Amino acid sequence: MGIVEILGIATSVSLLSGWRFYLVVLATGIAMRSGYVPLPEHLESLAILANPWVMGIAAVGTLAEFFADKIMWLDSAWDTVHTLVRPIGGALLTLAVVDPSDPATQVIAFLLGGGGALLAHGGKASARAVVNTSPEPFSNVALSGVEDIATVGLLWLAYEYPVAAVAVALALLALCVALLLLARRLLKRLFFRTGEQTQHPLPPPPLP
Template identity: 75%
Template sequence: MGIIEILGLATSASLLAGWRLYLVILATGIAMRTGAVPLPEHLSGLSVLANPWIMGLAGVGALAEFLADKVMWIDSLWDGVHSFVRPLGGALVALAIVDPGDPVLQVVAFLLGGGGALLAHGGKASARAVVNTSPEPVSNVAVSSVEDVATLGLIWLAYEYPVAAAVVALIVLAGCVWLLVLARRVLKRLFWRVPDTAPPPAP
């Protein structure tokens, strides 16, 4: 596997961790324990994720996140608490993917992983803040369910087809940037409206 594929895989995994950190850890651990997804041989650093204790903690976190993400404003509170956890987790996932014998590549992966996870977290949190302005609670469940399915599908694609990992990373990255721009426009329209200073019509 070339350096582009390795960095693509590390970046895509960390970006997805910015959405669903616990789900990414749990899915990777299950894949390694069951062999359902044949991970590349060089990803021995990810073997720690197959530890039963790590999988158990990730499972509890994934369940809590699954439930919290479906409730209006609770999801934003959860995102706020995880503003530090997800970027750090994404950086560590990226660090576990690259070759430990190449310190330069590890530093690059750690920085890209942390930055990617932070960007993905920002896009997700901003999008959920916009969704919470809607009085329709079904929208929270729908958006959260799409995130769940997309995370599982994309992490499977990245591990099953490492060559496609870079494409996955670009898709997720573009989606996060689009969500940030969209959220900024919507929130600006909602909360920073210019007051009407026009004089009243003459009697």
């Protein structure tokens, strides 16, 4: 596995951790324990994810996130609590992927992994804040379901085809930036309309 493939996997894992950190840990642990993901020598540190205790904790977190992420406003509260958890977790996962013999690469991977997970987390949280303003509760459930399926599918693609992991990482990066820009535009429009209604309230109804 070359440096390009390793960086692609590391970036994909960090970005997906910003969406579903517990699910990424659990899915990776299951894949390793079943032998589906063979580890090169310098990735042996990731074998800790296949530990039964780690997988058990990740399973509890995945289950809790699965339900919390589909309830309006509770998902935003969950995202707020995990503002630190996801970036730190993404940084540590990325750190475990790169070659430990190069300290400079380790530092860069840690910073980029944390930054990527934070960017993905920001895109997810912003999109959820916009969706929560909609009176339709099923849109929240639909978006959460898409995130669940996309996380597992893209993680499998990155592990199964390391070369494609680079394209996955770039696509995720573009999607996260697009979500942030879209959320900023929609929230700005929403607050602008609210401000206009405050400044120009509707006239009172005529007296009978």
